[in-house]
Amino acid sequence: MIRFENVSVQYPNGVRALNDISIRVRKGDFVFIVGPTGSGKSTLLKLIYREIVPTSGTVLVDGEDVGTLKPSQVPYLRRKLGIVFQDFKLLPQKNVWENLAFAMRAIGKHPREIRRRVSEVLNLVGLSHRCDAFPHQMSGGEQQRAAIARALVNYPTVLLADEPTGNLDPETSWDIMQLLEQINTHGTTVLVATHDSQIVDRMKKRVIQLESGRVVRDQEEGVYQHTNLTEDLCCGA
Amino acid sequence: MGLRSIEYVIQEAFTGIRRNGLMAFASVSTIALSLGVLGTFALLALAANRFVLSRVNQFEIAVFIEGKTLADIKPALERIRSIPGVESLSVRDRMKEWEAFKRDRPDFESAGVPFDVLPFAVDVKVSDPSRIAPIAAEIRTIKGVDRVNESRELVDRVLAVLQVVRVLSILGVGVLLITTAFIISNAIRLTLYARRLEIKIMQLVGATNQFIRLPLVLEGIVLGSVGAVVAWLFLALGGRYVSAVAEKIVFIGRISSGVDRAELALGLVILGALIGAVGSLVSIRRFLHD
Secondary structure: OEEEEEEEEEOOOOOEEEEEEEEEEOOOOEEEEEOOOOOOHHHHHHHHOOOOOOOEEEEEEOOEEHHHOOHHHHHHHHOOEEEEEOOOOOOOOOOHHHHHHHHHHOOOOOHHHHHHHHHHHHHHOOOHHHOOOOHHHOOHHHHHHHHHHHHHOOOOOEEEEEOOOOOOOHHHHHHHHHHHHHHHHOOOEEEEEEOOHHHHHHHOOEEEEEEOOEEEEEEOOOOOOOOOHHHHHHHHO | OOHHHHHHHHHHHHHHHHHOHHHHHHHHHHHHHHHHHHHHHHHHHHHHHHHHHHHHOOOEEEEEEOOOOHHHHHHHHHHHHOOOOEEEEEEOOHHHHHHHHHHHOOOOOOOOOOHHHOOEEEEEEEOOHHHHHHHHHHHHOOOOEEEEEOOHHHHHHHHHHHHHHHHHHHHHHHHHHHHHHHHHHHHHHHHHHHOHHHHHHHHHOOOOHHHHHHHHHHHHHHHHHHHHHHHHHHHHHHHHHHHHHHHHHOOOOOOOOOOOHHHHHHHHHHHHHHHHHHHHHHHHHHHHOO
C-alpha cells in the first residue's frame, strides 16, 4: 500500500528531516508514527500526500512512485487520501455541512451524491445534529470530528492524521482515537503522527518511532516508550 | 468540462465575490481608478491626434493640366482618380482663375489673349496626408500634367508633430497599461491571500488546478468588468463636462476624441475583463506554486 525505500529529505535550508528511511504499510493497517517535535513525523506524512518530494529514495503509494508524479497527477493521488490536521483547517465562514460539501464539490461530485454522502459521513462521526453549526460554535472535539468527516467524504483508502489530538484534552483525544480506529475497522488504512504517549500506549497498535529523521523502532502492538524523549535528546546531544 | 463544472465555476465565482465583499470592493475601485486614468489619457491622446489630423487634412495637391477644353484633360483626370489614396478631385473654374491672374499681374498684356492658355487647375484631396509625396510624384508622370504643388514643407512639419504625438501617447498608454495590470494583479493577490485556506483545502482534497483557477479567473473578469463600467461612467460624464468647459475657453473650438460612448464602453469592458483575467491568472500561478 505505502512503501518508503531509502528515503531521505533535506530541506533547502540544509535541515535533514529524514535520513534513509525504509518502511512498509499494508492495506488496512493502523500505524502510529511517534517521536519528539522535529523528528520527521510531519515530513513523512507530507511525502505521502506529495506536499514535498524526497531528496533521494522512493515513496510508493498503491505501487505508484509519488516523488516522480507529474504535477497534473497530484490531485488524483490526493483523492485517494484523507488528511487531518492538528488545527482542523475548517473553513470558518462555512458550516459543517458546507465544509463537507465543499470538499466534494471541489472534485466535481454531483449534488445528489453530495447530499447523500455528507449525511452518511456526518452520521458516521456522530455530528448529524451539528450539521448547521459553524466551526467557531463547536468544541475542539467536534471540530476535529468535522475535519475527519471531511477527510472521509471522498472515500479515501488512506487516512493521514498529523497530530490530530494536539489541541484536545485527553478525554476528547481518546474519543477521536476511537473514531479513527472505527474507521480503520471499515478497511481504511490509518497513519497517525502523534506524540501523545498515553493514547499510543492504550491503543496497542503498530508503532514506528522516529528520532532525528531515522526509524529507531518499528513494533507491532507497541507503546510510546516511557522514557522522556525530549530530555534524552537534550542530554544526548 | 461538463455542464455541472461550468455551473460550479459560475456559482463559486459569485459566492466568492459575495463572501469577500470588502476585498471585491477594493479590487473594483482599484480597477475603476486605474482604468479611469488610463481612459482619460487615451482619450486625450486620441483627441490630440484627431486635432492635428484635422489640420493636415486641409492640405491637398494642386495639379495644373494643359488643355483647351475639359474633354482634353479628361484622361488625365481619370488617371489621377484611379491612384490609390486619392479621395476626390475638383477642377477650379478657369474663368475665375483667369480674372484672378489678370488682377494679380496688371502689367501683363492680356488683351487678345484667350483665357484657355491657362492650364486647368485641379485640387486633389488625399485620404492619408503621409501619402501626399508619393501621390504627387505619380501625378507628375501623367501625360499633360504641367505642374504639381504639394506644399511639402508644411505637410512634413505637421506630420512630424503628429508622429511625436503618436509615439508619446502610445508610450503613455503602454506604461499606464502595465501599471494598471500590476495594480490589479496585486489587488487580486490580496483577495487570494484572504482565501488561502480555501485554496489549500481544495488542493488537499485533490481539486485540479483548473478547478481552483477557473472560479478565481471568472471572479477577476467580473471584478474587472464592473470596475470598467464604473470607469466608463466616470469618463462619459466627466468627458461631457470637460468638453463643455473647453469649448468655452479654448479658441480652437470643440475637440472630440472621435470615440462614441458605446465604443468607449465596449473598449473599457473588454480591457477590464482582460486585465482582470490576466491579473488573477498571474496571481494564482504564483499562489499555487508557493
